[in-house]
Amino acid sequence: MEKSTKEHNSVIMAMQNEVAGLEKKVQEVSEKLKEKTEEHVATQRVVDMFKIEVRKWQGEARRVQQRQVQLASCSRCIGYTKLEKAYAALQKEFQLEQNRYAAASKAREEMKEKFRDYVSPDREGQLLREIENLNAMHEVDQRSLRKEIAHIKEERDRMRNQLADESHRSSKLMAELHEARRGVQKTPTSADAWLVEQLDSAAQQYSTEVSELRSQTAKLRSELKFAQQQCGQESDKAKMYTSLLE
Numbered sequence: 001m002e003k004s005t006k007e008h009n010s011v012i013m014a015m016q017n018e019v020a021g022l023e024k025k026v027q028e029v030s031e032k033l034k035e036k037t038e039e040h041v042a043t044q045r046v047v048d049m050f051k052i053e054v055r056k057w058q059g060e061a062r063r064v065q066q067r068q069v070q071l072a073s074c075s076r077c078i079g080y081t082k083l084e085k086a087y088a089a090l091q092k093e094f095q096l097e098q099n100r101y102a103a104a105s106k107a108r109e110e111m112k113e114k115f116r117d118y119v120s121p122d123r124e125g126q127l128l129r130e131i132e133n134l135n136a137m138h139e140v141d142q143r144s145l146r147k148e149i150a151h152i153k154e155e156r157d158r159m160r161n162q163l164a165d166e167s168h169r170s171s172k173l174m175a176e177l178h179e180a181r182r183g184v185q186k187t188p189t190s191a192d193a194w195l196v197e198q199l200d201s202a203a204q205q206y207s208t209e210v211s212e213l214r215s216q217t218a219k220l221r222s223e224l225k226f227a228q229q230q231c232g233q234e235s236d237k238a239k240m241y242t243s244l245l246e
Helices: 002-118 120-180 190-245
Strands: none
Touching: 002 120, 002 190, 120 190
């Protein structure tokens, strides 16, 4: 009986020791779990901060792309407005040139009447031939100016159509961009890069065309100035003939 009691106590002690070991292991596992939980919370905070930064970057990218679209549209509008002003100025110069031509024609008709009364037939024929030559030269200048004005008008209409096409294209691209951004995007897609590239290419092409039109406008102004000088020379000759007759 005493031996059985000792064995029973020995078993109880062993079980108590085993329970103490298990409690110690449970405590260690609890501490490790607590540490892992803290690490997970810290990691989740870093992930949340990274997500916030990504959203900020995506918003900034959208604002930059919208700004590029607005700048491209503004540059086209400014170029078209300048072309309209240049065309209006040339139209005004052309009208003034027509008025000068009408005045010169009237003066030539008056000179013809004076020639019939005050000059010899030979001199009259010579002066009339000179006047006819001047008329022919002036007609050539007028036709050239009309062609240039027509060319400027065609360029203006072309730029107007191009502006409408570009505006339609920009609206279409913006609609496609908004449609593409309705989904969740963590990083910019290749479509965004393609859109920016297309907008930059269109803006560069439009700048080149505007530069060419400015060059053509400067050339037309130079030719118009030359025609005005010729008209002034004709007027001086008419005054000289009038003074000779008087």
